[in-house]
Amino acid sequence: MIVIKRLLHKPWIWSFVAAVTVWFVTIIFTGGASAFGLTQATLTFAAFSIIVGTGQMFVITLGPGNIDLSVPATMTLAGTVALKVMDGDNSMIVPGLLVAIAIGFAIGICNYGLIKLLRIPPIIATLSMSFIVQSTAIWTNRGLRIKPPAVLADFTISTTMGIPNVAWIALILTIIAYWLLQKTIYGRWVSAIGQSILAARMAGIPVDGVRIATYVLCALLASVCGFLLANFSGGAALNMGSEYLLMSIAVVVIGGTAVGGGDSNVPGIWGASLFMFLVVSMLNTYGFDAGIRLIMTGIIIIGVIVLAGGNNSEQR
Amino acid sequence: MTMAGPQHAVIEVTDAKMSFGAVKALDGITLAIQPGECVGLVGHNGAGKSTIVNVVNGGLTLHEGRIALGGQPVDKYNVKVARDHGVRCVFQELSLCPNLTVTENTRIIHSSLSGWGWRKRASSVVRAKLDEIFPGHHIQVGALVGDLTISEKQMVEIATAFSEIAQKVRLVILDEPTSSLDASLAAQLLKYVRAFIKTGGSVILISHILGEILSTCDRIVVMKDGKVVAARPSPEFTEHSLVESMGSVVKGPSARPVRDISPGTPVLSAARRREQGLPFRAHKGEIIGLAGLGGHGQTETLTDIYLRHSGNWLREQTPKVAFVAGDRRLNGVFPLWSIIKNMSISHLADLSTKGLIHRQDEMKLVETWKAKIEVRTKNVENTILSLSGGNQQKVLFARALATRADVVLMDDPTRGVDIGTKQEVYSILRSEADKGRTFIWYSTEMDEICLCDRVYVFNNGAIVAELKGDEVTEKNILAASFMGAAA
Numbered sequence: 001m002i003v004i005k006r007l008l009h010k011p012w013i014w015s016f017v018a019a020v021t022v023w024f025v026t027i028i029f030t031g032g033a034s035a036f037g038l039t040q041a042t043l044t045f046a047a048f049s050i051i052v053g054t055g056q057m058f059v060i061t062l063g064p065g066n067i068d069l070s071v072p073a074t075m076t077l078a079g080t081v082a083l084k085v086m087d088g089d090n091s092m093i094v095p096g097l098l099v100a101i102a103i104g105f106a107i108g109i110c111n112y113g114l115i116k117l118l119r120i121p122p123i124i125a126t127l128s129m130s131f132i133v134q135s136t137a138i139w140t141n142r143g144l145r146i147k148p149p150a151v152l153a154d155f156t157i158s159t160t161m162g163i164p165n166v167a168w169i170a171l172i173l174t175i176i177a178y179w180l181l182q183k184t185i186y187g188r189w190v191s192a193i194g195q196s197i198l199a200a201r202m203a204g205i206p207v208d209g210v211r212i213a214t215y216v217l218c219a220l221l222a223s224v225c226g227f228l229l230a231n232f233s234g235g236a237a238l239n240m241g242s243e244y245l246l247m248s249i250a251v252v253v254i255g256g257t258a259v260g261g262g263d264s265n266v267p268g269i270w271g272a273s274l275f276m277f278l279v280v281s282m283l284n285t286y287g288f289d290a291g292i293r294l295i296m297t298g299i300i301i302i303g304v305i306v307l308a309g310g311n312n313s314e315q316r
Numbered sequence: 317m318t319m320a321g322p323q324h325a326v327i328e329v330t331d332a333k334m335s336f337g338a339v340k341a342l343d344g345i346t347l348a349i350q351p352g353e354c355v356g357l358v359g360h361n362g363a364g365k366s367t368i369v370n371v372v373n374g375g376l377t378l379h380e381g382r383i384a385l386g387g388q389p390v391d392k393y394n395v396k397v398a399r400d401h402g403v404r405c406v407f408q409e410l411s412l413c414p415n416l417t418v419t420e421n422t423r424i425i426h427s428s429l430s431g432w433g434w435r436k437r438a439s440s441v442v443r444a445k446l447d448e449i450f451p452g453h454h455i456q457v458g459a460l461v462g463d464l465t466i467s468e469k470q471m472v473e474i475a476t477a478f479s480e481i482a483q484k485v486r487l488v489i490l491d492e493p494t495s496s497l498d499a500s501l502a503a504q505l506l507k508y509v510r511a512f513i514k515t516g517g518s519v520i521l522i523s524h525i526l527g528e529i530l531s532t533c534d535r536i537v538v539m540k541d542g543k544v545v546a547a548r549p550s551p552e553f554t555e556h557s558l559v560e561s562m563g564s565v566v567k568g569p570s571a572r573p574v575r576d577i578s579p580g581t582p583v584l585s586a587a588r589r590r591e592q593g594l595p596f597r598a599h600k601g602e603i604i605g606l607a608g609l610g611g612h613g614q615t616e617t618l619t620d621i622y623l624r625h626s627g628n629w630l631r632e633q634t635p636k637v638a639f640v641a642g643d644r645r646l647n648g649v650f651p652l653w654s655i656i657k658n659m660s661i662s663h664l665a666d667l668s669t670k671g672l673i674h675r676q677d678e679m680k681l682v683e684t685w686k687a688k689i690e691v692r693t694k695n696v697e698n699t700i701l702s703l704s705g706g707n708q709q710k711v712l713f714a715r716a717l718a719t720r721a722d723v724v725l726m727d728d729p730t731r732g733v734d735i736g737t738k739q740e741v742y743s744i745l746r747s748e749a750d751k752g753r754t755f756i757w758y759s760t761e762m763d764e765i766c767l768c769d770r771v772y773v774f775n776n777g778a779i780v781a782e783l784k785g786d787e788v789t790e791k792n793i794l795a796a797s798f799m800g801a802a803a
Contacts (some may be wrong), residue, residue, distance in 0.1 A: 188673070198647040199648055
């Protein structure tokens with residue numbers, strides 16, 4: 001009983017409860033036939049939003065106004081350039097990954113550079129950055145359709161011990177993120193800045209250093225995600241990142257991370273990402289068309305936020 | 317208006333009991349406030365002063381006990397009933413909305429200011445009250461509250477509480493009103509309180525500055541651990557007997573050791589501010605006071621020094637400066653965190669290897685400081701906001717003192733801290749200074765300034781005088797506060 005009670009007080013539990021509920025509802029509709037396939041697909045697709053969502057979570061934890069809107073463009077650019085570098089050659093996988101990481105690193109630096117040097121709010125800085133990045137992606141892509149290296153394509157779509165490889169990667173990355181937030185000085189600093197940037201500065205925290213590191217971290221995760229997604233879907237497309245803009249923010253919020261900053265929640269990202277994909281597939285199974293599906297998704301997101309939010313305010 | 321029969325108490329609280337978890341905040345308190353009297357409420361941090369205040373203003377509902385208004389027992393007492401009865405409260409934690417103007421804040425507190433033209437009425441009411449209580453203030457009622465200094469915010473809050481709109485103001489509770497006001501503003505306020513009492517109003521005054529309690533109040537109630545331990549007319553108390561009844565060991569005003577710090581190379585220096593006045597410098601092992609009227613550039617000087625000597629991009633293994641906030645909510649506490657995390661945040665470099673925090677070392681540090689500076693809490697895992705204001709301040713003290721920084725900057729840090737802890741802090745400061753630490757201390761309390769080795773007096777954003785050794789006296793400081801800066 002005590003265990004259950006304690007669990008119910010965790011803000012992330014609600015996203016998991018929601019995810020499991022939707023899973024059952026979907027399975028019931030199909031008469032249990034699709035249980036395995038649905039789980040596999042959910043884990044695979046959720047993995048991508050988990051990776052970008054984790055980066056977004058760090059940025060949102062930095063406090064009110066902090067957000068990275070350049071995530072989709074970063075994914076696209078990292079994916080297209082990496083595929084071009086690898087050019088379908090298995091021996092070029094490592095350089096390709098390094099190029100993707102370098103792109104993420106550069107975009108992160110530029111994002112914070114804009115915020116700091118031009119003193120513009122992150123929402124505008126990262127949005128304008130995303131135009132530059134997206135245009136660069138269009139320019140490098142030029143309608144080319146390059147196939148990913150066979151080994152890598154195989155890796156991203158296959159499973160290990162029944163779990164999709166991309167889900168394993170997401171798991172490893174989120175464990176690192178959890179460790180960073182809970183155990184390290186950096187994590188403390190991020191949380192402190194999110195609660196009060198002035199108090200953080202006066203407590204001796206190198207605020208600019210921490211913030212730039214966080215924007216870089218977010219862009220890095222986005223570029224790794226773009227790299228995986230491009231290989232998974234058999235080639236990069238210019239709009240491949242677009243759905244991850246709202247998704248990366250939604251999974252953070254539904255997952256129980258404080259929108260006002262200072263308090264982050266890694267397990268919640270998992271619950272929320274699984275939930276988001278399951279909602280879409282449930283509505284698909286029930287045969288709704290695209291318009292209704294989007295409306296329903298929106299309503300469900302709002303419902304979960306209201307539920308989880310109400311629960312949060314009670315414990316504070 | 318004529319009163320029939322004997323006068324009834326404005327409010328009477330009988331056998332009040334309240335507990336928060338295992339902590340008994342009120343343990344059977346009886347308190348009656350008569351019309352036309354000023355009652356002083358004193359006691360240590362966590363004695364239950366703020367709790368009884370919140371009961372009187374209706375913010376907390378009693379677990380046990382009765383409340384009577386004007387002799388009539390009240391069943392359901394809450395903020396609205398209290399306000400309708402003319403009970404107002406000025407909070408210790410300033411409670412104005414920073415994103416609204418002074419006028420708009422007045423409107424929030426006085427909901428009867430509605431309909432067309434409320435803005436005009438609200439501004440004239442609050443402006444008139446400010447002029448009445450603090451003649452010569454420079455507050456624009458159209459200004460955003462967030463742009464005001466902390467003492468100006470306090471002034472606005474006091475003025476709105478005393479403003480009469482719909483109902484007569486019968487009782488005003490002033491919780492540490494002078495802690496962020498300098499001496500001259502405090503005197504204006506206390507003078508106004510006396511005038512308000514004469515017209516038949518009542519005031520509950522809470523303060524750790526015993527002098528003003530003794531001079532202003534008709535009656536003094538001493539609280540300890542949620543109980544009233546003494547309640548007598550104020551002429552029967554002296555500062556000495558008050559401190560004793562609070563349960564502290566009385567220490568006479570310690571003879572100030574006159575120390576001459578050899579003028580070697582300063583550990584810290586700052587150029588003249590705004591090309592005016594004197595430059596600033598600090599030597600190893602000195603306690604330097606920043607004096608002058610409140611809001612004349614002392615806090616800005618401290619912030620400037622801090623920002624100039626601490627990195628914003630990279631981690632420092634040994635910080636050069638540490639800072640103790642005075643405006644806790646602005647640049648002090650991290651509200652979502654526990655006491656532990658709030659205390660250790662500046663010291664993490666020494667509690668970790670390669671960026672990884674050792675929880676045991678952190679816990680050890682926090683327990684050491686908790687004992688050293690007597691933070692009143694059952695469990696340091698509790699959130700910082702579970703502490704009373706004075707105890708939060710102690711945590712901020714410990715945060716700065718725990719670092720290895722050579723220079724500690726203090727921005728009026730003893731606001732809301734009780735006398736016992738203050739003595740404790742003073743002795744820690746003295747012994748740390750003897751070990752070679754430098755303290756730069758802005759204080760609005762003359763007693764504290766007089767503890768310093770050297771004092772810079774501020775006026776209009778510039779240093780106008782430097783006092784050393786025996787020159788550090790109340791008279792000299794006051795005289796210098798009104799001196800213009802030599803260009």
